[in-house]
Amino acid sequence: MEEEECRESRDSTTPSLVILGGGQLARMLAMAAIPMGCRVSCVEREADCPAGWLAPVAVVPSWEDAGAVVRALEGCGSAVVTLENEFIPDGTLAALEERGWRVWPGSATMRQIRDKLLQKSVLAGAGLPVPAFAEVQAPEEIAGRAEAWGWPVVLKARCHGYDGKGNATVRGPGEVESAWRRLGGAEGRSLYLEAFCPFERELAVQVTRAADGRCVVYPVVETIQRDHICHEVLAPAELPVAVSQRAAELAQEAVRCVGGVGTFGVELFLGRGGQLWINELAPRVHNSGHYTIEACECSQFENHVRAVLGWPLGSTAMRVPAAVMVNLLGRRTGSGRVTGVEKALAIPGVHVHLYGKSRCAPGRKMGHVTALGPTVAEARARAVEAARCIEFGEMSEVI
Amino acid sequence: MEEEECRESRDSTTPSLVILGGGQLARMLAMAAIPMGCRVSCVEREADCPAGWLAPVAVVPSWEDAGAVVRALEGCGSAVVTLENEFIPDGTLAALEERGWRVWPGSATMRQIRDKLLQKSVLAGAGLPVPAFAEVQAPEEIAGRAEAWGWPVVLKARCHGYDGKGNATVRGPGEVESAWRRLGGAEGRSLYLEAFCPFERELAVQVTRAADGRCVVYPVVETIQRDHICHEVLAPAELPVAVSQRAAELAQEAVRCVGGVGTFGVELFLGRGGQLWINELAPRVHNSGHYTIEACECSQFENHVRAVLGWPLGSTAMRVPAAVMVNLLGRRTGSGRVTGVEKALAIPGVHVHLYGKSRCAPGRKMGHVTALGPTVAEARARAVEAARCIEFGEMSEVI
Missing domain, CATH: 3.40.50.20 (Rossmann fold)
Incomplete structure (x- = not known):
């Protein structure tokens, strides 16, 4: 300081x-x-x-x-x-x-979110739909739960998981021991179990909540994940109105029930029949809301600042028909040197955001591109093309 | 550094x-x-x-x-x-x-712009319409010119003028001496004379030009000046298409004729019959283009950075039907402390930009607000209301 x-x-x-x-x-x-x-x-x-x-x-x-x-x-x-x-x-x-x-958000809110088992309990306690979950203190408890819920199940670390780190899908009894070991259960790390949610798509919603309880909610977006890492965000998600209204309501209720102040990211699973489950609540601005910088009247970042300073919240409405964000993920270990930005910028409607990280690593979020367009399909084509142009690392490191 | x-x-x-x-x-x-x-x-x-x-x-x-x-x-x-x-x-x-x-822009470009007399000569030499102008080395030369052009005339400093500092309107022979003294002609400051342009409105255009000569041009805007200081910018200017096309062409030609690289602001006068004169060329991003941050696909600032780095230029198209910028000008001498931001932010479509100046002075540009809206009239009402909310200075300094 x-x-x-x-x-x-x-x-x-x-x-x-x-x-x-x-x-x-x-x-x-x-x-x-x-x-x-x-x-x-x-x-x-x-x-x-x-x-x-x-x-x-x-x-x-x-x-x-x-x-x-x-x-x-x-x-x-x-x-x-x-x-x-x-x-x-x-x-x-x-x-x-x-x-x-x-x-903001305060320690009382953070306590209910940091421990994902406690988070699930709080959400379930507020009547919100979440996948079945249970505390597990020993690997022997897993098979019993899985028989009741049906295989596969997901073993998760209670704290410090992100981008799939701290998650393991367990497909049958033979995978229990290795998952338990891999997540550190044997060293005493606290784990819990979730039923595998038969989702068709993954959605996300940003909510900004002021200290006085007033809330604004951003459009529901679809997130495309690979290996538990968010690769793309499509805004808005193409959904029946009733489903998107319900997702927005669930997201607001989730933030309300933990007394959240600021911008929160709420991840949801969408089932084949339109069912919704809350997957996770992130007590902060969220990767799935980066598109709001260019696409919404007031971004998730500006609204977070407004909320924590006690200023009025801004409109979350989209200013464009469609926006797609693609994460720029590291593909190798080495320098964070970037090439190809000028190629990406030549594509219409593309905005490049680089995070200035001096080191690159596989899967590390090095930046993102957001493309605006008249339709999600067109914005997506632009964003994917732009992301392909950009590389991190020295030429000598190319594999 | x-x-x-x-x-x-x-x-x-x-x-x-x-x-x-x-x-x-x-x-x-x-x-x-x-x-x-x-x-x-x-x-x-x-x-x-x-x-x-x-x-x-x-x-x-x-x-x-x-x-x-x-x-x-x-x-x-x-x-x-x-x-x-x-x-x-x-x-x-x-x-x-x-x-x-x-x-960028280079010294050869800057040399042709810094000295406003040379700037006028270069523009006129390129066949661009500018008000009549002449070098004056003594106050005695002024009346003769004015008789030929018609009173009033405008006496201007060749260098270092901005926001009306360095300009004096001379309404008749009786005002010559005082204007000459006030602008420092008596101390040897180089001055020149311009015919007063019988304009009806003032326009401005941003142009970004790459080193390879490629140009993009922003929408023509109307600027509302008081005491030679820009108070408001209305985007887009309401103009016959032919006039706005001509203004865009003149602006691009002006930047081209000085070999400009980067974003330039071009100020124009619009006469009653649709005539256009170039008033001034600013070799930099310009106050009349601040609205582009929220209102255009790629702002004047981003395009300037792209141009000087040799990257492709972005689209200058407006993403919204209308935007109005109002400057936040200091009204008193004292601290730059700001109040009322939260009131301004409560108005829909308003974006507040504060410049973080620690000291305020009358007429000093302390920040600006940009309001977006479905029409210029609506955006203007919002922007004016927002600007009224914001004050600079300690309460004890209120006059």
Whole structure:
């Protein structure tokens, strides 16, 4: 944290936002906050991070070190604290709140979301549809549940999973032991079990909720996942009106039932008969909402900033008929050097977002492209073509 | 300049942009460049400047000190240099070019624009319509010209004028001496004279031109000026198609005839009978094009970055039927503290841009609002209402 930044904020009551985390979500939050006159700084475990391109970064050794996080924030008197990932321990957030910081979403919300088993319980308790789930403390408990629900089942880590890390589909009794070991159950990592949801498509909805309970909801989008990683987002999802209304209602209710403040991403499964289940609630701006930067009147990032600062929320309406986002995922390990941007920019309606990561790794989110168009099909063709143009890594690293 | 930033750019060939100037135009250029993966740094005479919120600033004592500017750029091996104002001496730009920097727009272009008398000569020489103009070296020469052209006439400084500073309307022989003195003619400042153009409305057009000569042109807008300061921009201008086509052609030809590369703002006068005169050519992104951030497929800022980096230009088409921008001008001298943003954001279709200036002064551009809408009239009502909500300065400073 640059002392100078903080002093200025306190003196002039310039609104000031501290983001816990400095990844691409923090970078895009900063891009939305700065034009509205909001000073932004980040806390991260290293200075070389995507948000570090445009905001000062206070480096802390770990998120578990609540004292270090508190010290990083000292001097930023009037700042509002927010976060861009769900990996910050409740204890660290609670320590900030105890010292009088406004933290959105707050530790009470985060506690109900970080532990995915607790999250499922809270959602189910609020009457929301979720796949069948159960705590499992030993691999022996799995087969019994699976016989009742039907194979396959999904074994999941209660905390710290993302992009499929921490998930294992178990197709039969023979796969139980290896899944249990792979997810760290043998080392005492807390796991839980879910019924495999017979979904036909995956949907997502962004919801922004203000501290006074007012909510806005973005269009329902379809997400195309491969290996549990989001590859594409199609906006809007082509759905019967009743289904999309129901998805929007479920998403808002999910955010409400955890007392969420800010923008949340809600992932849903859509069954063959139009049934909906909530898959997961992300307490932050979400990859499935990046298309809102160009496609909606007010992006998920701007609305998050508005919500946590106590400002009125903006319209979530789409300004264009269709938008498709394609993630730029790393394909190799090495430098984050990018090539082909100029080829992507030559395609009409394409917007390129690079996250400025200095290192690339297979599956790592290095950037995304959003293409606008008159139809989802046309926007998708443009976005896919643009994404194909862009490569990360040195030429010598090409495999 | 942070040595670290520059080193990284050189190593990884991350595109890198150095902006000479750190005001709001540099701030908005940086906002457009960073998402495309471009490192941005600025050179300015003080670190506390609008672009300093999101980019490192190298401080130089003055623009005349070419050596200091060269030193500020050392270490940024592969950067492209651009600028956000026309006050940087040709000598400084030429010094950079001589040392191998790519500077866009280049010193040859800037030389033809900085001196407004030379600018008028170049435009007239290219056959473009401009008001009658003449060099004047003594106040005694003015009355003769004015008798030939008709009173009033406009006395103008050849260099360093902006927002009406450096202009004086001379209504008759009795006002010659005072205008001459006020503009510094008595101290040897170079002045020139223009016929007063009997315009009905003022128009503006942004043009982005690539180094290979390819051009894109934005919609023609109407600018509402008071006291020579732009107050509002209405997009698109309501004009007969033939007039707006002609304005777009003149604007492109004006940029072409000075060999411009990057985004240029072209101000035009519209006469009662549909005649057009070029009033002024600004060799940079322009206040009259701020509306393009939300209203066009690719903003004037993004297209400037694309042009100077040698990337393909984006579409200038409007994505909405109408947009109106209203400048947020300072009304008093004092702190730049802002109030009322939350009221402005409650108005549908409104986007608030604050420039983060720590000090306010009467007429100083502190920010702008852009409102989108189904018609210019509706967008204008929203933008005007939003601008009224926002105040700069401490409560104790209210007059």
